[in-house]
Amino acid sequence: MNVLIIEDEKALAEELELFLTNYNYICEVCYNGTSASEKIAVNLYDFILIDLGLPDYDGLDLLKEAKKSNPEAICMILTARAEVYDRIKGLDLGADDYLPKPFSLLELYSRMQAITRRKFGLKQNLVDLGGFLINLTDRTISYYNDEVNTITKKEFDLIAYLLLHKNRTLTRSQLSEHIWGSVINDDYDSNYIDAHIKNIRKKLNAFAPPDWLETVRGLGYKIKINT
Numbered sequence: 001m002n003v004l005i006i007e008d009e010k011a012l013a014e015e016l017e018l019f020l021t022n023y024n025y026i027c028e029v030c031y032n033g034t035s036a037s038e039k040i041a042v043n044l045y046d047f048i049l050i051d052l053g054l055p056d057y058d059g060l061d062l063l064k065e066a067k068k069s070n071p072e073a074i075c076m077i078l079t080a081r082a083e084v085y086d087r088i089k090g091l092d093l094g095a096d097d098y099l100p101k102p103f104s105l106l107e108l109y110s111r112m113q114a115i116t117r118r119k120f121g122l123k124q125n126l127v128d129l130g131g132f133l134i135n136l137t138d139r140t141i142s143y144y145n146d147e148v149n150t151i152t153k154k155e156f157d158l159i160a161y162l163l164l165h166k167n168r169t170l171t172r173s174q175l176s177e178h179i180w181g182s183v184i185n186d187d188y189d190s191n192y193i194d195a196h197i198k199n200i201r202k203k204l205n206a207f208a209p210p211d212w213l214e215t216v217r218g219l220g221y222k223i224k225i226n227t
Contacts, residue, residue, distance in 0.1 A: 001046035001116075001161065002026040002181050006036040006062060007078070008054050016049065019105045024139070024157060026181035033057020040066050045073045046178060047112060050095075052079040052086070060093060067094040074115050078103065113137075120164040127163060129212045129225070132204065136160055143207035150203045154179065158196055162213070162223040171220040197221060 003025045007013035010031060017027045025047070030036035033054040040048065040062065048066045052059030059079065066075050074097075077090045082100035090098050096115050099108060117125065125136040133142045139156050141148040151159070157179045162170060172193040197213070204210040212224050 002028070002178050003047040003049065004036065004039060004043070004045045005029045005049050006033070006054070006059070007049070007051045008032060009051075015105070016108075019109070023109055024153065026179070028181075033059070033062055036062055037065055040069055043070075044177060045070055048073045048075045050075060050077050050079075052077060052081050052090070060090065063090065063093050063095055074112070074119060076108075076111070076115075078108070116164065120166075122164070129163075129223070130210070131208055132210065134159065134163060136163075141204075143204075146207060148203060148207060150206075151200065155196055155200050155203075158193075159200065159213075159223075162221060166223050166225045169216045169219050169222045175220065193221075 003020055005013055005016050005020075005027055007016065007029070008031050013029050013031060017029050020027050028039065028043075028045075030039060033056050036050075036054075037057065048070060050059045050062055050066070054062075059077065063075055063077070066073060075095050076097045076099060077095045078099050078101065079086070079090075080101045087098045087100075097111055099111065113125070117123070122136075127134045127136070131143055132148070133144075135141070139153075139160075141151055141156070141159070158175060161175065161179055175193055197215070201210060201213065204213075214222050214224050216222055
């Protein structure tokens with residue numbers, strides 16, 4: 001999942017970037033509101049982390065812009081403004097969470113995980129797909145008692161992102177942008193994503209056919225779960 005970090009304290013921004021990258025998020029960092037506003041207007045993010053105390057911009061204005069141009073993004077306010085009035089105002093404007101500074105990075109990660117589960121309707125980070133047990137926390141896949149240990153990091157990212165958007169077709173461009181952090185051109189797009197899906201199917205087929213992983217001709221891919 002891709003994250004936009006808007007934080008003018010460079011040391012904190014770099015710490016956030018390193019921490020979240022270690023948890024397999026794709027991060028971009030903006031140190032001021034102007035550049036953040038430009039990115040929000042043209043890119044789609046899964047998470048937008050907003051500091052309210054920016055030197056050139058009101059963070060709440062950025063929040064409004066984010067809710068308008070990135071309606072599906074999860075917006076979290078990370079700020080030194082801890083007054084109840086500020087929290088209420090941020091939440092009323094659409095923030096999904098409000099975390100006053102100083103905060104624990106592990107708490108931030110746990111909150112991001114919890115919000116993700118709520119947003120995508122997952123009760124827990126363990127999902128059974130036709131005998132394949134997908135563990136989103138440990139980033140493992142097992143088939144009953146056998147671990148599928150041949151899946152690469154990016155292949156797991158692909159499965160996890162499709163799983164979060166279960167029963168919804170995602171285009172190759174969407175998958176590229178949210179997992180690899182960039183939009184690739186259509187000619188390259190096709191081979192790139194298709195090759196990863198082909199590898200995933202081959203590795204899972206060694207255990208059982210992953211019938212839940214579907215190709216939607218002319219559009220993209222989806223994971224189908226009967227609910």
